[in-house]
Amino acid sequence: xxxxxxxxxxxxxxxxxxxxxxxxxxxxxxxxxxxxxxxxxxxxxxxxxxxxxxxxxxxxxxxxxxxxxxxxxxxxxxxxxxxxxxxxxxxxxxxxxxxxxxxxxxxx
Amino acid sequence: xxxxxxxxxxxxxxxxxxxxxxxxxxxxxxxxxxxxxxxxxxxxxxxxxxxxxxxxxxxxxxxxxxxxxxxxxxxxxxxxxxxxxxxxxxxxxxxxxxxxxxxxxxxxxxxxxxxxxxxxxxxxxxxxxxxxxxxxxxxxxxxxxxxxxxxxxxxxxxxxxxxxxxxxxxxxxxxxxxxxxxxxxxxxxxxxxxxxxxxxxxxxxxxxxxxxxxxxxxxxxx
Numbered sequence: 001x002x003x004x005x006x007x008x009x010x011x012x013x014x015x016x017x018x019x020x021x022x023x024x025x026x027x028x029x030x031x032x033x034x035x036x037x038x039x040x041x042x043x044x045x046x047x048x049x050x051x052x053x054x055x056x057x058x059x060x061x062x063x064x065x066x067x068x069x070x071x072x073x074x075x076x077x078x079x080x081x082x083x084x085x086x087x088x089x090x091x092x093x094x095x096x097x098x099x100x101x102x103x104x105x106x107x108x
Numbered sequence: 109x110x111x112x113x114x115x116x117x118x119x120x121x122x123x124x125x126x127x128x129x130x131x132x133x134x135x136x137x138x139x140x141x142x143x144x145x146x147x148x149x150x151x152x153x154x155x156x157x158x159x160x161x162x163x164x165x166x167x168x169x170x171x172x173x174x175x176x177x178x179x180x181x182x183x184x185x186x187x188x189x190x191x192x193x194x195x196x197x198x199x200x201x202x203x204x205x206x207x208x209x210x211x212x213x214x215x216x217x218x219x220x221x222x223x224x225x226x227x228x229x230x231x232x233x234x235x236x237x238x239x240x241x242x243x244x245x246x247x248x249x250x251x252x253x254x255x256x257x258x259x260x261x262x263x264x265x266x267x268x269x270x271x272x273x274x275x276x277x278x279x280x281x282x283x284x285x286x287x288x289x290x291x292x293x294x295x296x297x298x299x300x301x302x303x304x305x306x307x308x309x310x311x312x313x314x315x316x317x318x319x320x321x322x323x324x325x326x327x328x329x330x
Contacts, residue, residue: 103161
């Protein structure tokens with residue numbers, strides 16, 4: 001219970017920061033919406049931790065709800081890093097193409 | 109037959125002048141690709157009266173070779189020779205590397221440091237007895253490439269071969285990629301012995317891993 005309250009306080013802190021960043025126009029509206037959604041979902045998950053525990057147990061996981069959430073988030077992180085890696089590789093190839101074309105054009 | 113020599117250069121102000129003056133009399137045209145050097149490489153090359161192409165961002169040796177090769181194709185080269193700007197190769201070997209293409213024996217020629225005993229006399233011990241055999245084994249087992257020199261940067265290709273080989277590796281992995289492409293396109297290959305004078309160690313063991321990583325990533329992207 002105490003842990004849940006601490007987690008909610010932390011989320012409240014980030015939400016307030018988010019609000020201030022929006023007020024100072026440091027982030028765009030869409031970015032604001034994304035993080036607002038992100039933290040609200042996190043808060044809902046923490047409030048409903050008991051329910052998630054039961055759900056996870058019913059699905060056959062041996063870990064508790066919070067552990068399974070943790071595993072999931074790591075999997076998502078790995079996947080997004082992989083995607084970024086591929087995207088970067090593509091951008092690198094594109095930069096090379098541009099540099100090559102400029103080099104060939106400048107000669108003429 | 110027009111022979112063009114591509115020399116990619118990155119911060120080679122100490123060597124580039126000498127390399128150009130050595131190579132220039134032996135080929136029809138020298139094309140230096142300055143890969144965004146921070147030093148005086150571009151100006152020195154320009155002063156020696158050869159074609160100099162300029163990368164506005166450093167993109168690596170593979171990319172510089174690609175730029176130079178494409179330029180040669182545009183200008184009607186029949187034989188394209190890839191040479192290094194660091195003065196480790198001997199310009200006299202250019203004739204030897206280009207000869208099998210002139211005679212119609214091959215479409216691609218790789219210079220090998222391992223075909224004669226003199227070629228690698230001064231190769232660092234670790235490189236000669238550990239890194240190179242390992243690289244050769246990787247080539248042989250995974251890619252079925254049976255060449256004595258797994259990382260030769262001294263090569264020549266016919267016009268047709270250069271049009272068919274399309275390497276996309278910008279950095280060190282281009283050496284291996286060119287070999288794969290040669291194999292894939294069923295081009296006729298000959299290896300000739302060349303000599304290398306070692307000024308520095310060159311690719312290290314860690315670089316070998318980097319090459320493998322780059323090649324792996326490329327299979328995912330393409």
